[in-house]
Amino acid sequence: MFYPRWIVNLAKGPSVLRRRAGSRPAKTGVPARLFSRSLAIRHLDAGSCNGCESEIGLLGSPVYDLSRFGFSFTPSPRHADLLLITGVVTDAMVPVIRATYDAMPNPKLVVATGDCAVDGCVFRGAPGVVGNLAEIVPVDAWVPGCPPSPDDLLDGLLSLVGRGATAGEVG
């Protein structure tokens, strides 16, 4: 059973690499569809209120079950395909974000999560707050919300890799 399937797969090539009509590569030039069946996510807190962490934590619960899409959280940036950044981006976290991004292998994606990471939310202009993530690392997708619900997060991630309801639109 295994070998016939293997030969067919070899002949057809990996299906996710063939771009369908309508889908677009990410703004940063990374073909996000590469990750549509397997995505290792590294979360990074850049100054959040822990509301986003609470919602991201629920993605692993049986209600949302992130793993059924082939997505998983990874403790190391070396194994990560996607950097999920929450929070207002504080001065102290800027070198940490850069170091984490540099440690990730290519190709890689970055998602700004929550209103804080998108535009600073109520903390815009506060001392020690950069507020704009795009100045530090290239951002592929934005998931707004304060905090974004696990539904919003799943929808954002699936759309980014070309599997969501709005596939091809995000990124």
Place this chain on the structure above:
Amino acid sequence: MDHTQELTEVSLLSLCQRAVKDGNQVLHVFPDHRSVRVVLWRKGEGEITEIDVGPGPHARPSERGFPSLRFVEEQDFGCEALEPAAAEREVIGEGMHVVPLGPVRADVAEALRYEMDVLGDEIHALTLRRGYKRRGVARLMQGAEVGAALEIAERVTGTSTVAHALAFSLAVEDALGLAVGESTSVLRSALAELERLHSHLGDLASLAAATGTVVAAADLYRLRETVLRFGKEWTGHRYLRGVVSPGGWRRGIRDTSRELPSFVEEVERQFVAVRRSLDRTNSFLDRLHGAGGIPSKSLELVGVVGRSAGCNEDVRWDLPYAWYPDLCYGRRPAGWTTGDAYGRYFVRCEEITQSIAMLRRAGGCGAASSPPPLDFGNGLGYGLVESPRGRLFYRVAVGGGRVETCQIRTASSINWVAVPLAVANHNILQDFPIIDASFSLAVASLDL
């Protein structure tokens, strides 16, 4: 160290210790212009007093002044090490090495750096480096309109939104001499208890996940999700944000008097089943008993962490606000004495049951309407509430509809001091995730 600074620090420390000995609680120590102010509260009495202890030009007393709390500044990251005492921290020896962890760590975790001095498997010391996520909350609130300041207060700690909004509102109401009606008080308490419920369920779920009891973790996460969804139906926000306001309500909320009792009953039924199975799982209990015991009884700890270590204090009983005089009648705060991970697990479980009982008693919550327009005068007020993680203190000065100054003292900022002591108390590296999950403190409330 500067001589003046040392003098101020020592005198401030002894002053705080003397006040505690006299039966007072030190709620906050903060710099005000060029002098230092200490806010004291005598337990069992309603009045909060404030004393001016004179100038402290160089010291940073809001952090340094607390008994058994000391910060050593680090230049490189602009971050500070939080440690109980420098002398206890020095660990030298053959085979000793440092295990660094953070600020990017675990699967999903807040930014904080742990440096563990380890020999073999045993952790001998832990240094916490903080300051990665300072958002300048107090500075941002200065001069902000009351409504805008309330929005910032709600975002200090996302999982304690109601507690922060309520403490801020109580402080503003205290400053302006406002009183709220009975139905508002009942609803505020009900929202605060619903928040405690989802927060404790989440903490227990992460504890179960840390000990490898994945079935219980899945059950508790699912239960938490149902509570969050109920909150969304009730108030329009999963974390009950944008509802509590000085003088009443920011927006109307739905009448849930019919659904609430049956909902909490179902939550209780499911929670009791999960707890029973956990209490019968030796592999779970064995990891908790004796892990992360808090060694010193002299630490002034608050909240779940304090109550699990014999400090029986709970603002809901000691200085009842909102509808708590009625809700707490005939009940006692949950407590345990060992101060280990099991104690914190036990207290959380008991408090979940208690919150459900309070929600049932609050029952019959009607719909809320919008607040009347506030006539803003001037004044200084205090707000003291029991957040899910413990005592939360707000001191707000209001003038002409704007916040002049706002000082915040969160439970986590007090309790983080106990973490290095508890971790470096005959525990091994494998215990660390369990101890960390059993404390479940927020870094967002430490780095304001």
